[in-house]
Amino acid sequence: MAPLRLCAMAPKLQSTFPALYIFGILTLLCPSALCDCKIFPSIAHGSYEDVSSFFSYTTVVQYQCDEGYVLVGEPKITCRDSYWSSSAPKCKALCLKPEIENGGLSVNEDQYVEPETVTVQCDDGYGVVGSQNITCSENGIWFPEVPKCKWEYQMGCEQVLAGNKLLQCLPNPEDVKRALEVYRLSLEIGHLINSQT
Known part of the structure; x- marks a missing residue:
């Protein structure tokens, strides 16, 4: 059940919800759906929860991401007077560090956040087979496919x-x-x- 909040309501709604006296002031109780912002911004690859206080004029929404994604932006946003404090955060995909035999990456991390692009660098004597630049995509997979580092055979060396x-x-x-x-x-x-x- 959505928490109730103190707020001003249209006259035709006043008869629907009970009145409450606080410090001698008459107020009306109403569900959060009728106070402040009626629609919470949804996010892809994540979910939200209304964490507003019981007696509050402000709606507070907290976001979290699905497994394999990381939250980018404010985890909580608030709404007062029908305006959100900021736009909803985003859930960005995480790509695991690819294993590259006889080579490495231009940026060395355990995980990479979409849409980060890295460059594959092969050890001396090896050449890149495939695209040298790969990008962490929205589904958590490197695109294009992670290349390989292959030993290079120099042409014209038969007589050396x-x-x-x-x-x-x-x-x-x-x-x-x-x-x-x-x-x-x-x-x-x-x-x-x-x-x-």
């Missing part, structure tokens, strides 16, 4: 046999690791040969 460019031309990190181990082993063998001569 030694040197730093070799590491840049190998098709994947495992090959780089093996090449470094072979290179280290070759240095050790060369050192042994030189020490015996």
Whole structure:
């Protein structure tokens, strides 16, 4: 049941609601629907509750968001003389931090609020496959799809046999690791040969 409030009413409604004397002043009791603002602003992905005091000339509405959404704006708004103190808050979607192997994001947070946009940044030697910029959408999903960081194979590297460019031309990190181990082993063998001569 809506709380009752003290308010001035039209003469034809006065006969419907009981009178009350407070400090010697005659007042009329009426439900909140007939006092102040008749319609509470609704919000998407959330709900509201009338939390007004029993004897009050002001309507107070409190908002809360559904799970997976965060409230942006004032959680409570008031209405007096048929005017709301502010517009209703909004419930914005939350996007979880995407897991990007061999890469990261331009902004490092646990959760992101719609419509935040972040840039995917890959580690050295990796390239972005897909859109580099992704946005937290209204349904809590990244759009477009979260890209991947893929090891880049440089064209024209087939004849490279030694040197730093070799590491840049190998098709994947495992090959780089093996090449470094072979290179280290070759240095050790060369050192042994030189020490015996």
